[in-house]
Structures are given as structure tokens and as C-alpha cells.
Amino acid sequence: MSEPLVLGADVGGTSAKAALIDASGRVLGRGRAAGGNVNSSDGDPAGNIGAALREALGDHDPARVAAGMIGMAGSAAVPQKARRVADTAWQLAGLTGSPRIGTDLDIAYAAGATGGDGVLLLAGTGAVSAAFTGYRLTKRCDGLGWLLGDEGSAVWLGIEGLRAAVAALDGRGPETALAAAMVARLAPASPTGDPRQDLVAAAFRVPPARLGELAPTVVAAAVEGDPVAERIVTAGCTALVRTASVVADRPRCLVLAGSLLTTPGLVAQRVRTDVTVRFGVEPVVAPDPVAGALLAALRAADFPIPPDLPARLRAALDTTAVRQS
């Protein structure tokens, strides 16, 4: 009889990514398709997720797939719909049975966790922390959106940077390199001749979630020594550590995830240092959440997980990612 295979998928608003491994953890295939946000009626979430699963499966016999886990952003709010979408996607890929379902937080934690109890701190477009007990989410903090929360996220950094730039141009705030940098990014042509008005008008044209694309401009200015940008980055990092500290005081394991904390740079470095001091535990930077989906699938199917498997998965998936890009 052939060795069993395991499928895992990470499904967000902009992409659905999947990978296939054998029971020893060897990556046999990967797939990628358009987003499958289960909260949105736009597009075809089941079709997209199904396409990513099928591509990961390749020529392997679907009957060999013994377990699967699909991590879907937003699925906790609409569990029945998420179940229907996941089952349809599974069938579209020619698979039988039913996959496990988790949220984006579940698979992000599973991707880096060294045990079932611990804390996830995720900062990308948004910012959220979650405490896990036995790999189940027990408490969360923030993740409350760009208008009132997501403190320390990329969008938060971008908006704070824009505010500082506008205040400097307006004479209300201290001078900062962010003024010229933000004008160059968003409104280099200055149609009205008033850079304040042009910057405000340009910012209103950008969907809030995309203001996170300005975070690297703020971080770069901080690295160059701009005191205003430095204060913003420091406030963001402080907010992130606070968000993590709300869900647990002394976590056994601390997983950092999301583009701000997994991409090397000032924020990742600062938060890593600050959480080590604050919690007395060395954080783990989570690899691709697809690895978390695979590990969760193995665990759900009671397959043994060799101690070196997380590291091997990370390396394998990272290599594949680099090769594909």
C-alpha cells in the first residue's frame, strides 16, 4: 500500500496557497490560486481553493490523501459557510472525505509553535495576538481594524507616518523626513500646488488596507535616524508587545507571524528583542502558514511529528517559495 499523503492550505483574501507532503514531511507539490475570502461573496472561494489544492496534488493519487487542513481567514465568524466552501473545494480537487478547518491564526500559530500552549503575535496589514491551549485559541486581543485598532500594524504605521508628514507640511508638527518621502510616494505631481491638500486627497484615494504599503517608508526613515519616524516605530513596537502581553503573562512559547514580524527589519528586530525581555522566552518566527496547516493536519490525523519536521518544512517551503518567485 502507498504511503499516506497530507494536504494543507492557507486561504486569505488575496491568495489561496496549498502544499502536499508525505508522512515523513517531504514536500511533494505546491499550488497557488486567487483568494478565497469566505466572508466575501465576490469571486469563487471554493473554486480558487480547489484549484490550489489540485495544483499541489499534481499527479499524485487523490485516494492517498489521508488528512487535510484548510486555514481560512475569517472562517470563525461564518463556520457553516466555511465548512461548505472547504468541502466543495475538497471535492473539486478530486478528494474524498472532508478536510479540517482552522482560522488564519490557528495555522500561523501551528506553523511556529513548539508546543500546544503559547501565544501568537501577528502583525501585517492588521495586528492581533492570540493565546492557545492545546493548539486551541482561548483568548485574543486587537485585530480590530484600521479605524479603531490594529495598533502597531503596517496600516497603523503607514497612517501615523502620513499624519506626521501632513502635520510637518502644515507647520503643526515637527519637521520630518517623512514629509518629502510621503509626498514622493503618494503625490509627487502636486496638482493643486499645496502638498498638504494633495497628500490628503491621495490618501483618501487609497483603500485603508493598502496604506500598510507605506510602512516601509516609515521604517526606512527611522533607520536613517529621523526622530519622528523613530518615535512612530517605537510606539508601534510597544503597542505590539502590549497586545501580546494582554493574552498571556508568561507564555511557554511565543510565535511571531505576519509580514512585519517575519520580514527582517527594524520592527521584527525590535519586537523580537522586546518580547524576549518582556516574556523571558525566545520567540519563534513562524514560517509560511501553509506549514502550520500541514502540521495541524498531521496532528489531527494522529500522525507522528518528528521533532525536526517544523524546521524541515520551513526550509522546504521557503526554498520552493524562492524558486517560484
Place this chain on the structure above:
Amino acid sequence: MSEPLVLGADVGGTSAKAALIDASGRVLGRGRAAGGNVNSSDGDPAGNIGAALREALGDHDPARVAAGMIGMAGSAAVPQKARRVADTAWQLAGLTGSPRIGTDLDIAYAAGATGGDGVLLLAGTGAVSAAFTGYRLTKRCDGLGWLLGDEGSAVWLGIEGLRAAVAALDGRGPETALAAAMVARLAPASPTGDPRQDLVAAAFRVPPARLGELAPTVVAAAVEGDPVAERIVTAGCTALVRTASVVADRPRCLVLAGSLLTTPGLVAQRVRTDVTVRFGVEPVVAPDPVAGALLAALRAADFPIPPDLPARLRAALDTTAVRQS
């Protein structure tokens, strides 16, 4: 020959208000109609302004109107369109000739100014300051919208209050009476059972300009001694004084306008005290901007303005306003 008459109008997004006076400053009529935002293609700005003018004119002979001034929010950005709208409104009211045009800032300053040179600090839905020389705007600061500016405005206070409420409910921020107060205002039913999510969802359903309606909740909590609300109000007042200080260092005359600064309360009182100390001049609280339009019209027509006229106009328009409400 009959004594000449003067018409003035204050035109904003939600209403167009007009008043008719004789040359001695006696208020002979008032009118009010729907908004006439000249930047918006919705509705019929000229028709609305015309209706307000006609109602103020009443049975008086239009031929007696020797001067008029229409203050229109946003008119500086589209001067030719504003001119067309004002002339059409004037004709719709049966008037001949052409009225003067100004912005909402021009008439707000004229309503309270004790001279042609000075500073206007306006805080209502938004927040803006402007310096005037010979009643002409020469410099302005802020007024840059709720996303990146309007520091210290009602919308700013409302959003800061909401952020503090959400942070307290989330465990990220200090406890504050604002948490219960904001939940009671925006999401008393708590459909999801998580007041954080309910508050965020409710806030996203409110158009940003209407978040200013939450400012009184923040101010009330500050008056009751809530330290978080107190910090927000103090930061808002500090920001307003800073906005004023950007456009002039030692203004001869300082006019306070906008609902936050003309309605008695903690913010009006604080800002009044702080600007007196900062600028060494007792501020004037501007009455109804319609009074400013009338005074500007008299001035433009070279009619003499008795020293007691501003105070009389204020009293007359306030009385009428109270009677109408």
C-alpha cells in the same frame, strides 16, 4: 426713497441660512433651506440658496436690496462654479445684480472680528485656523480632514474616545468610563456578544463626519473626572491652540467659531483660557456666521458699521434662532 436693505447667507453642506437687515442693522427677516454645498453635484445648491434668500426677503421689495454676501463652504476650490451658483440663487430670489461671495471661513471671521487683521480658530466637525489681513485670508492651518488632520475637532474627539473605549474593552488600554458610554451610544444590543467587535462594526457603519456626534460623550466623561477622557480633551484643546499659533504669533484679534468653541462647555472654556494666555488677547466667540455675511456685505457696500452693530446682530440672530427652534 426707501432705506436700502442688505442680505447675507451662510451656505454649508446641510443647510443654507439667510437674513435680511436694514442699514441700521435691524433684522427684518430670516430664511432657511436645505444645504447648498457647491462642491457636490447632489441636490440643487442654487435652488436651496435661492429659497433661503427669498424667505429672508419676505414681502420686502427686492429692488431695495443694495448689497449681499453669500458665504459658501468649499467655494474657494471652485470659484467659477460658486459664482454661477450664487448668481442663479440671487436671480431665483428675484434680486438683481450680483452678490459678493466668500468662504465659510471668511464669514466666520467677519462675524466675530473686531478688526480686519486677526485669526480665526474654528472647531466643529473639522478644525481649522486662518489668518486674515484686511478681512482677506492670508494663511491657514489644518482643516485637512478626519483621516490625517482636523486635530482637536469633534470628529477627532469622537474617534479618540472610541479608540480608548475599544482599547479598554480589549485590555490594551486603561479602564475608562468611555467603554460603557460608547457601547451604550453605538452598540447597546451587542449582537455578537463581543462588545469590542460590536463597537468596531457600529463605528464602521457611521459616516466619519458623524463620529463628531460622539464628542459630547467624551467631554461629559472628562467633566465627570474620567482620566482617559480628560487626557483626550486636553490633547484636543492643545492641538487647537497649536493650530491657531501656526498662522499667527500675536494676532490683534482672535475669533473662535464652530460648534465646539461656540457652545458653552469644557472645550470652549479651556480653549478660551488657553488662547488668552498663549496670545495675550481676549478671544471673541463668533455668533451665527450669517451675521458675518451681513457685516461683510455692509462693508463691501461701504455702508457705515456702527460699533454696537456686531453685538446687536448677534443678539437679534440668537433670539430669532431660539424662537425658531
